[in-house]
Every structure is written in C-alpha cells, then in structure tokens.
Amino acid sequence: MTFNFSVSPSFPNERISDWYIFNTWLQRALSLPIHLELYDSFGTQRAAIAEGKVDIIYANPFDASLLVREKGFRAIARPEGQPDEMVVITAAESPFKEIPDLKPGARVACSDDPSVNTVGRILLEPADLNAANTVEHRRETYIQVAREILRGEADVGFLPVEAFEALSSIVRRDLRVLVTSQVHVIHHVFLIGPALSPHAEQITQLLLSMHDTDKGRGILEALGARSWQAVQHEDVEFMIDIISTLTQ
C-alpha cells in the first residue's frame, strides 16, 4: 500500500522541489512507499482530506484542527522556532496610520490561506470591519496580494510574515505594516492519520533526529526550518481550543 503525503499550500512555490526531495528522503528512511501529492489550493486539499486521501501531512494550524478533532489524526512534530504570524499591510503612502482609521467599504486583498485570513480578520475588528462591510479581493499568490496594494486596488492586504519578508526590498519600500499579529501559540504541525499509526513512533523518531545528519539538515534548511520538535498531544489540543475561539 502506498501512503499519501501532502503539504499545506501555505509555502512559497520555489519550495515545491524541496518538498519532493523531503519526500524521497522520508520514503528511503522509512522503507515505506509514500507518494507526495501537492494541491494548488486550500480548498482542493481539504476535499482530498475529506475523502481520506491523505495519510501524512504538514498542515497549517486550521486544517490541523479539523484533522485532529474530526479525522483521528495525531500531531507528531512541529518546526522549531518562530510560530506562524501575519501582517496587515497598506501602501506606504496610504492615509491609514492604524487599523481604526479604516472605514466600512475597505478593500481587503488576501490569499485563500485560512490561518492568515482568520487572524487578519480579527485584527480588523478594532475598526468594526467584518466580511459584511468590506470588499475582499482573493488572489492566488502572496505576490499578487502585495501588487494589489501597490497599484492602489486594495486598501489593506494580509500576508504571512514570512511571505512579507521574502518580498524584494524595492516592493517592501512601498508598503507599510499596520499591525503584526503576536498570537504565539499557533503553528504548523506534522500529522499522521490512522493508516500510518502503526509507524507513528518510527516516523516521529526520524523527524526529531533529522537535523543530526548533514543531509537532513540540508533538506530542513531548504524548507526554511532548523529542526523538528516533539509536540505533546495536549499542546495541540490547546492550540485547537484557541483556534476554535478565533473561528466562531
């Protein structure tokens, strides 16, 4: 039986090949057939999850909630270091100095990343802005979100901090951060589903010691991580409780 591995589409396109390299490393180290399936949107990946087509996944925190609470997945590791944070950006020249300056009718550029959008929406609440009194511009990529702002087609945009920092300095010069989230407790996690649970221990040990070899370190670095850290089941339950307060 071949197991299916997937990765939340929240990573930059340049990393696609790095995830294939990771998958090759994983298969070899485990001596298990694992197929990497990448989805180009959060929606198509969610549909695949619902159909039981995913056995192991590097999931964004919002999908992790669904997988753990409803699909019997178990979190085994998370990347060391920075949690997932996002920024609300505006044009450097825009009249908005802080969130409460925004008015109903504001145009919001965003991707379809559920984590970033949920936190971004919360950060607009101090201006009493919500889905009903704003105009949302959904874009395929983070670059397109930034471009909407630069062209004056949107008033604010939502980006993961990582994606904002990856923009060229020329682009960033014309943008301004209105607010940066400091949620701290929310992060991506590696999850395994019921079909792989007999191998849970082996996979966990493999990930946690990945940074011990040059080869493993090289792959991690390409993926923007230093090492994988163990997660306690209760830590993930706590993260899910927090997410549930953000998505009501």
Add this chain to the structure above:
Amino acid sequence: MKDMDRAQVPGEAVEHTLTFADGTCRRVFVTSVETPYPHGKLIVSRTDTSGVITQCNKSFVDMSGYTEAELIGQPHCILRHPDMPAAAFADLWKTVQAGRQWHGYVKNLRKDGGHYWVYATVVPNVRNGEIVGFTSVRREASQEKILAAEAQYRSMN
C-alpha cells in the same frame, strides 16, 4: 480572596466591595485609568473547572499588572471590575458548563486599580468527552463596541 492593597493603587481611587457568586467579598480600589489593548496580541488564560487560573500568557500577565506567580492558583475573579454586572458572568458560567462557547465584552480590573477592555471568548476544554477546564482568548474590541457595552452594563448594575 485578599483585599486589594491601597498602596498599590496610585492617585485618586474609589473604594468598592465586590460580592462574588459564592458569597465571599473583596475590597477593591478603582481609578479611571484605562490601559490600551496591545495591538495584534491575544490575551490567553486557562482555568480548572472551578475557575482557578492554571496557565496564562505574557500579555495576560502584562495587562493585569500582577506577576505570573500572583495569578496562578488564584480564582479568575481576581480581575473582576465593579462596573461588570454579575449577570454577565452568570451567563458565562452557564454557557461554558453546558459545553458551549461564550463571548462578550469585559472590563477587567488591574492590580493598580486601572482597567482594560477586551472582547473575550471562553471555551470548555473537552478531552475524551469530558470538560477538564476552560480557556479564554481575548482580542481588541472597537471603541464603538466598548461604548455600547459600557452603556448596557451601566443599565444592568
């Protein structure tokens, strides 16, 4: 719960005696100083099933004015402000004990007698089908929502 220490409250303050749902009382001193919400942050705490604080994040500690050691092990009503109507918390407890989420605007009392407003959500922590505690996550509220809550609470008190 211990009365508030007047020496910790700078400047002019009004004295109140709070009566909690369990009949116990606490003397507090209240100033009119509002501490603004820290933009972008979430204020998080957890309690056991009886409302005793078991865990909190740095924003929670910073906003309360207490040290973490002074907060852990204390009942959550250590933050109770006299302007908050008892009915709001009765509704909170009824809702979360029934396994549902509660949200509302809350004015909290700081150790220095000042206050801060939040929009709070409280959820039960359900593990293996059982409620083992509660988590509250607060976020920044708009000025308009705060004014409306203030007026509503005044009419309830």
